[in-house]
Amino acid sequence: MRLRNLLLRWLLIPTLLLWAAGFALSYLRSLAQAHEAYDRTLLGSALVVSENLAVADGEVVADLPYAALEMLRTDAQDRIFYRIASLDTGSHITGYADLPPPPAVPAAEPLFYDAAYKDQAVRIVALRTTLPEGGAQRQLLVQVAETLDARHQLTRRIVSEAAAVQLLLIALAAGLIAWGVRQGLAPLKRLRSEVRARGAHDLTPIDTRAVPREVAPLIHAINTHTERQRQLGEAQARFVANASHQLKTPLTVLRAQVDHALMQTELAAMRQVLTQLNETTDATGRLVGQLLALARSEPGRTLEVTAFDLTELARDATFELLALARSKRIDLGFEGADAVPVHGEAVLLRELVTNLVHNALTYTPEHGRVTVTVAQHDQRAVLTVVDNGPGIAPSERSKVLERFYRAPGTQPQGSGLGLAIAQEICARHGVTMTLGEVPGGGSGLCVALLWPAQDPAPT
Ligand SMILES: Nc1ncnc2c1ncn2[C@@H]1O[C@H](COP(=O)(O)OP(=O)(O)OP(=O)(O)O)[C@@H](O)[C@H]1O
Ligand SMILES: [Mg+2]
Structure with missing residues (x-):
């Protein structure tokens, strides 16, 4: 039409x-x-x-x-x-x-x-x-x-004369209306040519001052959409660059370990290298998981929001890391009995909890203690992960949220993505994350997640 x-x-x-x-x-x-x-x-x-x-x-x-x-x-x-x-x-x-x-x-x-x-x-x-x-x-x-x-x-004369004059007038009016409509639609035509003439990568907003006022809201909506596309494209490009860079290191390590294993002649020595290889494979798998979570939490992508119980999700995620806790003889505990309903993309929120607990288990020395708590205060869901490890110096707390940043002297292997991902997932869900002191004093880190009061559907 x-x-x-x-x-x-x-x-x-x-x-x-x-x-x-x-x-x-x-x-x-x-x-x-x-x-x-x-x-x-x-x-x-x-x-x-x-x-x-x-x-x-x-x-x-x-x-x-x-x-x-x-x-x-x-x-x-x-x-x-x-x-x-x-x-x-x-x-x-x-x-x-x-x-x-x-x-x-x-x-x-x-x-x-x-x-x-x-x-x-x-x-x-x-x-x-x-x-x-x-x-x-x-x-x-x-x-x-x-x-x-x-x-x-x-x-007969009256009819024919009147009809002739009226027909002439009608033809004139029709011509004028057609001309008027054409003039009225000219700005839209100009807009079309402008948009057509754009390059494939030109995602700059269309100037709304040059279009009729009725069309401006439509152009605004298109501009908003284009801006979202631009952000999405940028995020994807950034992700691809980061991902390929991050994957290069573990793959080089894996390659070296395989070569090393092949050079061994004794079974015991080979077994030792294979054990290391196993660990590197685990770490690489975790990195791939993290990169995927990062891609999923990028702004611009629509979340798959569902309603679920945060207590159940956090308990599952915590106990999945029980083996890691045992290997370091860490006392991993979970506190939270009542269901705490929240909305969000369950896969991402699970990744969020996993990253926090994984950090706590990684940076807390052997025989340490890690406790995950889920509760509800003033209609707001609260999740805390408390450990008694070295903690993070206040001056470092904002830096560790950046991608690929690791506090100086951090020992166990890692890519510095965990907290950046956690931060991004929180932002998408309207959740506030704070890194702070352990309640009651003592060394360690307390990461607290605070859900919004209304728990609105995330964007
Ligand atoms: N519970 C913690 N106790 C002490 N330091 C921590 C803790 N959690 C994080 N950190 C510090 O913050 C840095 C960033 O953590 P983040 O999870 O983002 O990356 P990572 O653990 O180094 O790597 P990965 O991407 O494998 O998780 C860590 O390198 C570490 O120095
Ligand atoms: Mg980490």
Whole structure:
């Protein structure tokens, strides 16, 4: 559906209807006026006839020379008939005896009526006149009839002339409307050419000042959409660059370890290298998982939001790392009995908890303690991961949230992505993450996650 056609249709149809109504009205009006004018002439003829009546020898005579009647004719084609009758006796006096009588006897006013005479439609006027005869008065009826040729001809002329003028006007108006619509749509055309002329990578917003005000909201929406696409594209490019860079190191290590293993001749030595290889494979697997989580939590991607119980999710994620805790003889505990309902993308929130617990287990020395707690305070879900490891110096706390940053001197292997991912997942879910001191003092780190009061559906 073209906007131009739509506009033309809704402008032209009402205009045509209006013109049709106007045409009908003016046609009927001019017809009535023409009719009135002809009736007046007809009445004039009847008056001439009545003025030329006289009584001679007791007889009424119409002194109407042919030329006089000829002059009465309104048009050369029309024929005129007249008839004089006595109103006293009702008898015919002179003229055409069979002229159709009036529907009623006219009073003071003349009476007009339509009838058929000699197989032709005629318009007749009937009037009453008095003729003095000695001391008495004679009451006479004068009828003058006229054929309708002239009237019909005039009607035809009125119709054809009016139709020609109206048609011309309609054609003019249609042309003007089409031109107007074209002019009105010109800014949209310009916009189209501007957008078409853009390069494939040009994602800059379209200038809304140059477009009509009605179209501006649409352009705004498109601009917003384009901006989101741009961010998404940027994020993806960044991700690909980061991911390939990050994967290079563990793959090189793996390659070296495999070479090293192949060089061993003794089974015991080979076993030792294979154990290392196993660990590197685990770490690489974790890195791939983290990179995927990073890709999923990028702004611009729509989250797959569901409602779930945070307690259950956090407990599962915690106990999945039980083996790691055992290998370091860390006392890993979970506190939280009641269900705490939240909304979000479960896979991401699970990754978030895993990253925090994994950090706590990684950086807490052997025989340490790590406790995960889920609770609800003032309608807000709260999750804490507390360890009794070295903690993070306050000056480092904002830096460790950056991608690939690791606090100086950090021992166990890692890529520095865990907390950056955690931070990004929190931002997408409206969750506030704070790194702080352990409650009650002592060394260690307390990471607290605070859900928003309303737990609105994340964006
Ligand atoms: N519980 C913790 N105790 C002490 N230091 C920590 C703790 N958690 C994080 N850190 C410090 O913050 C840094 C960043 O942590 P992050 O999880 O982002 O990366 P990472 O653990 O080094 O690598 P990975 O991407 O494998 O998790 C760590 O290198 C570490 O120095
Ligand atoms: Mg980590």
